[in-house]
Amino acid sequence: MACIFSYEKHYHQVHFNGLADIWNYSIDHSVDLLPSTDFIRVNRSFIINFKAIDEVKDESPKVTFLLLKELVGCRIDKIRGDDETNDQLETESVNSSCNFFRVRLSYERKKAFNQAYNNYKATVKKEV
Secondary structure, eight states: OOEEEEETTEEEEEOTTSOEEEOOSOHHHHHHHSOTTTEEEOSSSEEEEGGGEEEEEESSSSOEEEEEOHHHHHHHHHHHHHOOOHHHHTSOOOOOSOOOOEEEEOGGGHHHHHHHHHHHHHHHHHHO
16 A cells, blocks of 8 residues: 545545555544554645655755655546546556656654654665
8 A cells, every 4th residue: 555645534545556445544543553664644634655755855944745656646636636436446547647746744744754764764775
């Protein structure tokens, strides 16, 4: 799973292959369910798997955006733009020329994110 997010009173999960479906738990409850070594809550609406992050962009000391992998970002963009039905969510996402989806990192969560992301990157380097 690449991420979980809330949109219009529904919770969605998006997979790395672009598939998505409804998630049955709140963002708050999901934080307790998912391993903190792989996932982090970045704002009130998103929990992101570190593997889904393509790039971290600091636009100012208080504004940071996470650019997500293309298939993941395209699917989120599609869900938020088209208000897809459950049947449409199960259809595989097509790799298109959509722009990278950016998630704003909450300033209050920035320090915790940076620490967890650095730990994640160090762990991944050790495995390689």
